[in-house]
Amino acid sequence: MARTNLKKQLSKISDLATLPVVANNVIQITNNPKSSALEVAKAISQDAALTSRILKMANSAMYGFPQKITTINHAIVILGFANIRNLVLAASIYDMFAPNGQPQLFDRVGFWEHSLACGITSKLLAKRLGIKNIEEAFIWGLLHDLGKIVLDTYFHTDFAGVIKLVEEKNILIRDAEMEVLGYDHAEVGGIVAGNWNLPQTLIKVIRFHHAPPQANESMRLAAIVHMADIFCRAIDLGNGGDRKIPCMHPEAWELLDLDKESIKALFTEMEQEVIKSQAFLPI
Ligand SMILES: [Fe+2]
Numbered sequence: 001m002a003r004t005n006l007k008k009q010l011s012k013i014s015d016l017a018t019l020p021v022v023a024n025n026v027i028q029i030t031n032n033p034k035s036s037a038l039e040v041a042k043a044i045s046q047d048a049a050l051t052s053r054i055l056k057m058a059n060s061a062m063y064g065f066p067q068k069i070t071t072i073n074h075a076i077v078i079l080g081f082a083n084i085r086n087l088v089l090a091a092s093i094y095d096m097f098a099p100n101g102q103p104q105l106f107d108r109v110g111f112w113e114h115s116l117a118c119g120i121t122s123k124l125l126a127k128r129l130g131i132k133n134i135e136e137a138f139i140w141g142l143l144h145d146l147g148k149i150v151l152d153t154y155f156h157t158d159f160a161g162v163i164k165l166v167e168e169k170n171i172l173i174r175d176a177e178m179e180v181l182g183y184d185h186a187e188v189g190g191i192v193a194g195n196w197n198l199p200q201t202l203i204k205v206i207r208f209h210h211a212p213p214q215a216n217e218s219m220r221l222a223a224i225v226h227m228a229d230i231f232c233r234a235i236d237l238g239n240g241g242d243r244k245i246p247c248m249h250p251e252a253w254e255l256l257d258l259d260k261e262s263i264k265a266l267f268t269e270m271e272q273e274v275i276k277s278q279a280f281l282p283i
């Protein structure tokens with residue numbers, strides 16, 4: 001497929017990939033600084049299944065709160081607006097693209113394991129680097145490869161061609177996407193995230209997780225996810241869609257400036273936290 005078709009393909013994606021109504025409402029409400037916690041709680045409560053999923057996630061070992069969170073209002077008080085929005089996003093997007101139990105060319109179970117591990121690693125890196133709002137880093141990592149699952153869902157045949165090429169040539173999925181489609185999952189993910197009015201930082205991180213310097217003011221955050229992605233592949237957490245480990249971007253490596261000891265400690269933390277997160281998404 002030539003790159004000239006890119007616009008046509010991507011506008012089709014905008015029509016096809018729509019966020020569920022409740023998630024969409026929650027994004028709009030939380031994007032408005034004047035909104036109240038009550039409005040957010042009311043919007044989430046429209047969906048009983050989502051409400052119980054959010055509570056389950058908020059009570060998972062990943063957060064480790066000693067006290068049980070029993071209502072959405074309580075969850076908002078404890079976790080805050082942004083975290084609740086992120087949980088709604090995580091649950092809604094996971095439901096849209098959950099593994100369906102059928103054997104598939106693109107390994108969705110492995111994909112979500114990779115995404116979850118990357119969310120956890122991004123959060124651990126953010127903590128290590130003294131970034132504020134480390135919980136935000138979780139959603140950057142969780143959704144960084146959104147474009148892959150969007151392509152697999154809405155452009156299944158084209159994406160099957162990508163996966164076959166990865167297997168034939170044992171190349172990076174991103175290189176196969178460029179060869180078959182003329183664009184990559186980062187571009188697709190960035191466009192979809194933009195259409196969904198997700199926070200600007202999240203859009204930038206999704207769009208530039210393979211090229212952090214292009215994220216400009218969000219470069220440090222994109223570099224965190226870039227590094228998390230590579231580390232998860234290096235220690236085989238999940239499946240990013242190929243068997244190769246991408247090269248670390250030299251500027252991202254320099255910017256984060258982690259020494260050998262920190263990386264070693266991080267790998268241990270990653271494995272421990274991934275085990276704790278198992279009840280987070282019903283993978
Ligand atoms: Fe990626």
Ligand SMILES: [Fe+2]
Nearest residue numbers: 144145229240
């Ligand atoms: Fe990835």
